[in-house]
Amino acid sequence: RIAPLAGQTQTKTVGTVDWTSSDLELGCEGGAAKDPQMVGLRFAGINLAKNKVIKKAYIEFEVDEPTAADPCVLKIWSEDNDNPSTFTNTNNALTSRPKSSDFITWTVPAGYLNVEDEKGNTPEITSLVHANLNRAGWAKGNAMAFYITGTGRRVVESYDGEAPAAAALV
Numbered sequence: 001r002i003a004p005l006a007g008q009t010q011t012k013t014v015g016t017v018d019w020t021s022s023d024l025e026l027g028c029e030g031g032a033a034k035d036p037q038m039v040g041l042r043f044a045g046i047n048l049a050k051n052k053v054i055k056k057a058y059i060e061f062e063v064d065e066p067t068a069a070d071p072c073v074l075k076i077w078s079e080d081n082d083n084p085s086t087f088t089n090t091n092n093a094l095t096s097r098p099k100s101s102d103f104i105t106w107t108v109p110a111g112y113l114n115v116e117d118e119k120g121n122t123p124e125i126t127s128l129v130h131a132n133l134n135r136a137g138w139a140k141g142n143a144m145a146f147y148i149t150g151t152g153r154r155v156v157e158s159y160d161g162e163a164p165a166a167a168a169l170v
Contacts, residue, residue, distance in 0.1 A: 017093050022161030023064040026154040027072055040087055040094040042145040043169040050138045057129040058121040059146065061113060061156035062165040068114035072152025074106040078128040079145035082137030099147060100131060106150075113154045121170070129169075144169065 029035040041059065048054070059076075080098040087093055106123050113120040125146070132144050146169075159166035 017087070017089060017091070020160075022158060024061075024156050024158045024167070026061075026074055026148050026156060027150045027152045028069065029153070036149065036151070038094050039148045040097075040145060041148070041167050041169075042084055042087060042143055044143045045141055046144055046169070047140060048133055049140045050133060052133050054126060054129060054133075056124055057126045058124055058170055060119060060121050060168045060170050061154075062162075063113050063116055063118045063120070063155065064157045064161060064165075065155040066114045066116050067153065067155050068111060069153035070108075070110045072108035072150065072154060074108060074148050074150035074152075076104045076106060076122060076125055076128070077102075077147045078125075078132055079147070081145070082135050083139070083142040084145035085143075094147065097145070097147075100128060102127060102131065104128065108152065108154060113156065117165075 024039050024041075025037065026039055027036070029037055077099040080100050084097070104123060104125050104127070128146070129144065132138060132142075156167065157165040
């Protein structure tokens with residue numbers, strides 16, 4: 001899901017969620033500095049036990065549109081919640097959720113994730129996943145949610161646009 005954030009060139013209403021988009025614009029919609037937004041990704045039914053140690057975790061994407069705007073620097077947070085609920089179609093549905101204090105900065109290489117149907121990964125988000133697995137209320141089968149904001153632009157597939165090519169937590 002996508003929610004516009006305040007920006008100097010903002011053209012969309014801040015806090016509204018776009019439920020009809022067939023893709024996810026990581027960073028900004030419409031170019032390098034236009035319409036900054038937050039993308040929310042929720043992965044249900046995580047089959048990992050509490051306190052499980054994992055070696056590597058990342059999110060895999062498939063490019064929807066080759067429309068990169070560089071430089072592209074993104075930040076990735078996890079939701080600070082034992083079992084994040086499904087996103088709702090209400091204003092500020094993404095921006096109002098509690099985020100982890102830790103985040104991963106992803107400086108996306110120029111041109112990366114800019115060829116249609118190309119697959120690519122975030123950097124490791126292992127620390128964010130471990131923080132969730134180590135929560136007091138974590139249980140096998142819970143969901144995890146991640147949020148991405150930043151500058152620049154990469155356009156990747158969404159579940160609603162092409163479910164088999166949607167983002168995957170690996």
